[in-house]
Amino acid sequence: MEKKNLNQIDKNLFKPLNQEENVSEKITAPSRTFGQDARRTLMKNKPAIVSIFIILLIIIMSIIGPSMNDYGNDDQELSRAKLPPRVPLLENVSWLGLNGTLSGRYEGTDVEDATTKAMARYKSTDEFVDIKVLEEGDGSRNSAAVKATFHIYEAKEMDDTYFWFGTDTLGRDQWTRLWEGTRVSLIIAFVAAILDLLIGVTYGGVSGFYGGRVDNVLQRIAEILVGIPNLVIILLMMLILQPGIVSIVIALAITGWIGMSRIVRGEVLKLTNQEFVLAARTLGTSNGTIIRRHLIPNITGIIIVNTMFSIPGAIFFEAFLSFIGLGIVPPNASLGALIQQGFANLRLYPYLLVFPAAVLSVLMIAFNILGDGLRDAFDPKMHK
The missing domain is CATH 1.10.3720.10 (MetI-like)
Incomplete structure (x- = not known):
């Protein structure tokens, strides 16, 4: 490719730069204070911002959370004691464990013995306890195992009651x-x-x-x-x-x-x-x-x-x-x-x-x- 002579370049493409001493060292970007720099750095820190929202959410819930249901801090009622968590809509998602049931593994010499232990633990009838056989025994000791699921809300005739985080041993929410x-x-x-x-x-x-x-x-x-x-x-x-x-x-x-x-x-x-x-x-x-x-x-x-x-x-x-x-x-x-x-x-x-x-x-x-x-x-x- 043939190189152009500098004299062949159109001089109209170039304009002289006028230098003014009063603006040559002027800072065009706005200056920031230390506080503005700190806030800017903090806003870029995503984990810190997420932490602020989490802390604010917990503070807000500590204020309004107790008033979101009809139960007081020390409302004791033994008839509703030891109820597991049960949340509307989420009770249909079994893996969350918020369906209001108690589950456990029980072992025995055979399936019948393991089932008897499960019934004794929950003190209920077959109507409210679901038994799933995990291991069938052959007569040796502790060779059978069952998983028992106790529907305690139904057993206590509280089908329409929900305790989102369950109740303690005295029935408090x-x-x-x-x-x-x-x-x-x-x-x-x-x-x-x-x-x-x-x-x-x-x-x-x-x-x-x-x-x-x-x-x-x-x-x-x-x-x-x-x-x-x-x-x-x-x-x-x-x-x-x-x-x-x-x-x-x-x-x-x-x-x-x-x-x-x-x-x-x-x-x-x-x-x-x-x-x-x-x-x-x-x-x-x-x-x-x-x-x-x-x-x-x-x-x-x-x-x-x-x-x-x-x-x-x-x-x-x-x-x-x-x-x-x-x-x-x-x-x-x-x-x-x-x-x-x-x-x-x-x-x-x-x-x-x-x-x-x-x-x-x-x-x-x-x-x-x-x-x-x-x-x-x-x-x-x-x-x-």
Whole structure:
């Protein structure tokens, strides 16, 4: 192919570039603040956004869930005790296990012996128990097995009754108690997180800002408090107060803020020698104003992240205390109390454990994923 001479190119195809000194270095893209960058990074984190919606859904259900049926938190009725979950429409999907039946495998020397054991377990007649032979015996011990399905709603003449999450051993509706318990656990967690935020930020900020003797005294006090196990504090609270929300919140408030205070103290120590703090001091700004307007805004990100991580910790702590009998006591409900009751009936009525354990697990996972998302959002290195 023949190459064209530069002189043969039409000069009208080119236009001179006029350079203006006042616009040559102008930034055309809009500038974003740190908060806008953090929000942009968080919105790109899909797991964190999904976690926000899950947490909001659970919070909403803890508020409106107990009022979605006619049963109260402590409405006891032994005639409807130990009913399995039964949900309209979903009862036709057998693999979901929400059809209101109890099933189990029973073994015996022969089919008749295994069937007798199944009937004795459910204390019912052939009319309401379906028997499916799994293994036929030959006369040897435990060589036959049957699967028995007990239609307990029909046996109790409750064909038109639905308990979405079943009932406990006293006939109380598990749907109502689950969301009541979730509400109690969330209240404890959020109150503990707020106290952690207020006390920890104030204590750590004052300790790191003033330094010297003030810092030494405050840190020695914190070291003494952190050396006291939370379980010991709970036992002391039980001697003074009745077991319940107040004693758990106080126990969390006594030592829960120490971790936050240490983090805030470390950040404040790094910022106190920065130029903007020295300039504020030179201008005669009061110490309280410097802490409130200059230091705390610069550590807001790490405060939010640590507060978000403290919420699942408080939820788990309450569940642990209630599980070992030192937290919420019956007839009040919490996730830990419901899990403790379900664990005691795990082999016979596993649904009593499955639903509260699932809600607790989802809450813990969602808050931790959201905390990771917020940590990335407030990290300038992650902004693109």
